[in-house]
Amino acid sequence: MKFTLSWLKEHLETEATLEQIVDAMTMAGLEVEDVVDPAAALSDFTVAHILSTEKHPDADKLQVCQVATRDGEKTIVCGAPNARTGIYVAYAGLGTYIPGADFSLDKKPRKIRGVESFGMLCSANELGLGEDSDGIIELPEVAVGTPVADVVGQNDPVIDFEVTPNRPDWLGVRGIARDLAATGIGTLKPDTIGPVSPDFDNAQTVLIEAPEACPAFVGRVVRGVKNGPSPEWLQTKLKAIGLRPISALVDITNYMTVDRARPLHVYDLARVNGGSGGSIIVRMGENEQFDALDDRSYVATADDVAICDERGILGLGGIVGGESSGVSDDTTDILIECAVFDPLTIRRSAKRLGVNSDAKYRFERGIDTGFMRDGMEMATRLVLDLCGGEASTVDIAGDIPAAPDSVSFDPARVEQLLGFTPGDTEIEAILAALGFQRQGSGTPWTVSVPTWRRDVTLQADLVEEVARIAGFARLPSTPLPPLPGRREATATLTQSRTRLARRALALQGLSETVSWSFVLDDHARAFGGGEDALHLDNPISRELNVMRPSALIHLLLSGQTAADRGYPGASLFELGPVYRGTEPDDQALTLAGLRRVEPARDWAGADPITALSAKADVLAALSAMGANIANLQLSKPTGDYWHPGRSGRLQMGPKNVLADFGELHPRVLKRLGVEGRVVAFEIWPENLPAPRGKNKGKSKGALTLSDLMPVHRDFAFIVPDSLAAGELIKAAKGADRTLIGDVTLFDVYAGPGIDDGYKSLAIDVMLSPTDDTMTDAQIEAVSNKIIKAAEKLGASLRA
Structure with a gap:
């Protein structure tokens, strides 16, 4: 929700500064996201007056201007074709930053073709006020030194804040002003909406056939209007908050939407029922297609409330109007619609159709039903003032919903819930300022709820209103008493x-x-998920409609997005939950990551990214978590999203899986729209067993180093293709745990000299003596142990 400071002050009498207003909004619960003050960007620019001009002695297209500025009379060299004596212009002194051109003037005078220039005369483009850059901006005659922002109307800050779903009244400037007035920062100006005297009876009938979806429809005919561009004051308001002025009639409806959170719609009566009169019917759709004002076509089903004439759909109620009945410059007779629609119906229809209009945004949250009559009168007055014409009587179809039920409220409950009480007088004043009225004088109070606050249904809701207006700063701060005895760390293992x-x-x-x-x-x-039970009943978007089975999905999409924007080679990881079912045990914690395989530009010859790169990432993470990575078993992952020949699984025992790693299957990447190759991993931290013994994994054991030189021996074994290298390495390490310090694989070969179905694995065994230098006999004995351990796996020493 955006509004300007001047727009707010049309409803709020206040002398508070912008900063004070923003602070008051924040303390009252209005989450301010941004404040854009256009005057700040133009603060260094002031009005100047060109006293005289003469041609530059050394340049045909330059002029030397004598200019009266806030800094005195200055000589400025200017190349604008419209620079001439007598006009008022925008002046930038030395050192000024020029926002439209993104540079700063020198702090010292600059010589331009031999003539010193003491500043700059700016165009609209250079000020960031438009695209006109052919000449300097010409300003009205005002005092020299006047801020340019004041002259061009760029001195009105825009406040943007987030509206919570339960506060639809904040979607109108009047509602914001009401809450700010309750904080004491100003006074809410009285509402001066008066009835418009009708000139004729309203003959346009409205029939409601779907009262659950549209309880009430207030209509009024205005004939003899002259549509066209709206006045400058209205266009300025809409442009300031990002809305495009269209025509006076449309701009009036947009103004009412923002000013009073009261969406309206205007129909061209000449285009309703072919201009032959007849009724307007509010009913549910019947699988009918129609062209909307947003240049799209929609099909209205039985779940959508449609506004129709006898020929077909005029628009979707509360969502978007139809092109067939839209107003134009030729419109002379109109019907103003001020209706109320069921929020849930609007929400479901707009979501299914993918429409996100300002009207839908308000109707799905619930509008002020008590403002329907006054809203029609206010809109009628605006139409008559801006477009002329004469108004009919007001016709009300259906029943305007009743006001919310009153709430029983005990003021003593304020202190019970908040720890402090402002006192009955202040409590009553706060509630009254927000529109809640105390009925009678007994206790508990009976408090009536205004029609714009249907979210208030409980006593605690009124306590919350008192708290945010009285000030959360008044809440007492009481620290919890210290716990007795020794306290363990709050973080889990x-x-x-x-x-x-x-x-x-x-x-x-x-x-x-x-x-x-x-x-x-x-x-x-x-990724093996997507079961019906994991689909969301109310997803936040159509692209996020099921619980994820793998954290790799968003990592892949993020990596592709980065590549599309010119940032290839993404390397990402995430810690978070994944979901395999609806039971508590079906949620698991995963640590997933990936690296996109991109050609490396490295003169030193960077290592290529392969499945082993993902394995290295997994081992680094598992080692940091305290896993004994030397004893892990290697197998193949079961998920079909892994490349069958370039992936692996690390586990402890036959069932306890710690991680999957490798290259992702090209079929899966194509399905997600991911280009190229990707290596990835998924780690399951909760599967890592808790440490045993007193150490509990909090520190490593003492490092033991031998003073004797290690001895290296190489072995090459012929093994079946099905034997993993990790199994051979593990067997070699276990041959003699006292002397064998490390075993590494340094070669894999398959080809001539090796039978089909077999391969050669070459390992380097490091022997680390501790007591004495090893003899040849000792080395031979250990070698025999290694060979025998390998033979148990079906390996044979290569000749």
Whole structure:
């Protein structure tokens, strides 16, 4: 929701500064997102007067101007074709930043073809006020030194704040002013809406056939109007908040939407029923297609409330009008619609159709039903003042919803819930300023609820109103008493481990992300998810309609988005939940990451990104979490989104899976619209067993180093293709745990000299003596142990 400061002051009598108003909004619960003050960008620009001009002695297209400025008379060289004696212009002194051109003037005079220039005369483009750059901006005759922002109307700050779903009254400037007045920062100006005397009877009938979707429809005919551009004051208001002026009649409806949170619609009566009169019918759709004012076509189903004539649909009620009955410059007779629609019906229809209009945004939250008559009178007065014509009587079809039920309220409950009480007098004054009225004098109070606050239904709701207006700063601050005895760390073992793992992955060069736990159902099915039970009943968007089975989905989409924007080679990871079902045990914590495989531009010859790169990331994270990575078993992952020949699984025992890693299947990448190759991993931190013994994994054991030189021996074994290298390495390490310090794989070969179905694995074994230098006999004995351990796996020493 956006509004300007001047617009607010049309409803709020106040001398408060912009900063004070913003602070008051924040303290009253209005979450201010941004404040744009156009005058700040133009603060260094002032009005100047060109006293004389003469041709530059050394340039045909330049003129030397003598200019009266706020800094005195200055010589300024100017190349604008309209620079001439007598006009008032925008002056920028030395050192001024020029926003439209994105540069700053020198702080010292600059010589231009031999003539010193003491500043600059600016165009509209250079001021950031438009695209006109052919000449300097010409201003009206005002005092020299007047801020340019004041002269061009750029001195009205725009406040943008987030409206919570329960406060539709904040979607109108009047509602914001009411809450600010309650804080004491100003006084709410009286509403001066008076009835418009009718000139004739309203003959346009409205029939409501769907009262659940549209309880009431207030209509009025105005004939003899002259539509055209709206006046400058109205266009300025709409432009300031980002709305495009269209015509006087349309701009009036937009003004009412923002000023009073009262969406309206205007029909061209000559285009209703072919101009032959007849009734307007409010009913549910019947699978009818119509062209809307937003240049799109829609099909209205039985779930959508439609405004129709006898020929078909005129528009979707509360969402978007139809092109067939829209007003134009030729419109002379109009029907003004001021209706109320069921919020849930509007929400469902707009979401299914993908419409996000200002009217829909307000109707789905609920509008002020008590303002329907006054809203019609206010809109009629604006039409008559801006477009002329004469108005009919007001016709009301259906029943305007009654005011909300009163709330029983005990003022003593304020102190019970807040810890302080402002006193009965202040409580009553706060509630009255917000529109709540105390009925009678007994206790508990009976408090009537205004029609614009249907969210207030409980006593606690009124206490909340008192708290935010009285000031949350008045809430007492009472620290909790210290707990007796020794206190353990609040972080769980998994939280501590994942914190270390995240740090390790960051050191590996991966960037952490935080994404939604919802994904598109088609993407979920690509990763083995997407079951009906995991679909959301009320998704926040059509692309986020099912709980995710893998955190890799958003990582892949983010990486592709970055590549599309010119940032290839994304390396990302995320810690978060994934969902395999609807039961509590079906939610698991995952630490997922990926690296996009991009050609490296590195003169030193950077290592290529492969499945082993993902394995290195996994081992770094598992090691940081305290896993004994030397004893992990290697197998194949079961998920079909992994490349069958370039992926692996790390596990402890046959069932406890710690991580999957490798290259993702091209079929899955194509389904998500991801180009190129990607290596990734998924770690399951909760599957890592808790540490045993007194150490509990909080610190590593003492480092033991031998003073003797290690001995290296190489072995090459012929093994079946099905044997993983990790199994051979593990067997070699277990041959003699006392002397064997490390085993590494340094070669894999398959080809001539090796039978089909077999491969050669070459390992380097490091022997680390502790007591004495090893003899040849000792080395031979250990070698025999390694060979025998390998033979148990079906390996044979290569000749």
